Amino acid sequence: MAAGRCGPLLTALLAAWVVAAASEAGPEQAALPEERSRVRPMTAANWTLVMEGEWMLKFYAPWCPSCQQTDSEWEMFAKNGEILQISVGKVDVIQEPGLSGRFFVTTLPAFFHAKDGIFRRYRGPGIYEDLQNYILEKKWQSVEPLTGWKSPASLTMSGMAGLFSISGKIWHLHNYFTVTLGIPAWCSYVFFVIATLIFGLFMGLVLVVISECFYVPLPRHLSEHSKQNRESEEAHRAEQLQDAEEEKEDSNEEENKDSLVDDEEEKEDLGDEDEAEEEEEEDNLTAGVDEERNDAQDQGPLREAQEDVEADATEDDVPQQRSSADTEVAEDTLRQRKSQHADKGP
Numbered sequence: 001m002a003a004g005r006c007g008p009l010l011t012a013l014l015a016a017w018v019v020a021a022a023s024e025a026g027p028e029q030a031a032l033p034e035e036r037s038r039v040r041p042m043t044a045a046n047w048t049l050v051m052e053g054e055w056m057l058k059f060y061a062p063w064c065p066s067c068q069q070t071d072s073e074w075e076m077f078a079k080n081g082e083i084l085q086i087s088v089g090k091v092d093v094i095q096e097p098g099l100s101g102r103f104f105v106t107t108l109p110a111f112f113h114a115k116d117g118i119f120r121r122y123r124g125p126g127i128y129e130d131l132q133n134y135i136l137e138k139k140w141q142s143v144e145p146l147t148g149w150k151s152p153a154s155l156t157m158s159g160m161a162g163l164f165s166i167s168g169k170i171w172h173l174h175n176y177f178t179v180t181l182g183i184p185a186w187c188s189y190v191f192f193v194i195a196t197l198i199f200g201l202f203m204g205l206v207l208v209v210i211s212e213c214f215y216v217p218l219p220r221h222l223s224e225h226s227k228q229n230r231e232s233e234e235a236h237r238a239e240q241l242q243d244a245e246e247e248k249e250d251s252n253e254e255e256n257k258d259s260l261v262d263d264e265e266e267k268e269d270l271g272d273e274d275e276a277e278e279e280e281e282e283d284n285l286t287a288g289v290d291e292e293r294n295d296a297q298d299q300g301p302l303r304e305a306q307e308d309v310e311a312d313a314t315e316d317d318v319p320q321q322r323s324s325a326d327t328e329v330a331e332d333t334l335r336q337r338k339s340q341h342a343d344k345g346p
Contacts (some may be wrong), residue, residue, distance in 0.1 A: 038078035042089040044098050044165070050089065051153065055114040056122070056131065058090045059105045067109045070126035077131045084135050097171075101164025102152045117153065119146045 042050070042057065050057065058074055060067035078088035093100040093108070103112060103119075111122035113134070120143040124130045134140060149156040170192065177188040 037075060038081060038088065039075060040087065040089045042091045042099065043096055044161075047091075047099055047102075050087075050114045051117040053116070054086045054135075056086060056088050056135075057103075057112045057114065058088075058126070059093055059100060059103065059108060059110040059112075060090060061093050061108055064108045070109055073126055073128045073131070076128045080132070084132065086135055094168075097168030098161040098165035102157045102161035104150075104157065104160065113140045113143075115140070119152055120144070121146065 039058075049055075056077070058067075058070070074088070074090070081088045091099050093105060103110070109126060111124075111126060113120045113122050120140050122131075122134065122140070122143075124134060146152070148154065151157065174188050174192070177183045177191070178185055
């Protein structure tokens with residue numbers, strides 16, 4: 001009887017406890033579940049999906065304020081992705097440094113458009129209307145694609161992705177040392193310097209071992225024979241060089257001799273020309289002297305006749321001058337006598 005009475009009591013207590021627990025958890029259960037995001041996270045494992053179809057990618061960082069401002073616009077753009085027939089993804093550069101290196105992301109947020117493996121950089125604002133018009137009006141066709149070594153699928157960018165991923169791992173390890181373990185930053189730097197040196201020495205050792213494995217040394221007699229061949233080749237080359245130098249010297253001497261002969265011939269030609277000119281000048285001078293002598297002989301009788309005429313003229317002029325002088329003296333004397341008689345008359 002007691003057991004039968006305790007059973008309903010226990011069930012009532014359990015029911016009351018369940019009701020109380022449900023009343024406490026009621027507001028949380030009443031809240032609607034969050035809507036699933038249409039933005040697909042991209043990683044190094046699944047990034048090759050963007051090589052097919054049409055995609056829009058956003059590179060962001062959780063600490064970036066500009067990235068946070070465009071989150072709602074990006075979500076709205078992803079909701080209409082089915083209407084626009086485009087897939088929308090996002091890449092966290094903190095978690096995926098290799099992808100940021102593959103796309104060579106230097107600023108945040110960064111947007112990329114992909115169409116059948118051809119990538120283009122979208123440099124407009126991350127607003128829903130601009131993104132929608134970029135797809136509907138196909139503005140991406142006027143943007144220069146990333147081709148050649150700039151393409152994220154190229155071998156160069158694959159190497160860049162590896163470098164960025166290694167740097168990201170080193171950064172995470174540095175944060176683990178300094179934040180989690182509380183090691184000073186300079187100790188972390190010293191650790192990385194020592195690790196770099198050790199890694200370099202190890203890689204050098206590996207290269208030496210690989211070269212020793214692939215390099216097969218020649219037998220001793222073959223090596224001696226090869227040395228003799230090398231020495232003979234070197235001697236032959238030295239002889240060829242000497243012969244070439246001697247030929248050059250001989251050619252230079254011949255050229256010098258030819259030039260000297262040419263100079264002498266030119267000098268002789270010039271001397272002959274000078275002698276011819278001097279002979280012509282002498283002939284001209286002698287011809288001029290002969291002409292002057294002939295002129296003087298021809299003009300001799302004429303000059304004597306002219307001199308005789310001039311002498312007669314001078315002799316005629318002298319009596320005339322004398323007679324005129326006598327007449328003047330007689331007139332003067334007459335004038336003096338008249339003046340004397342005039343004085344005596346009174």
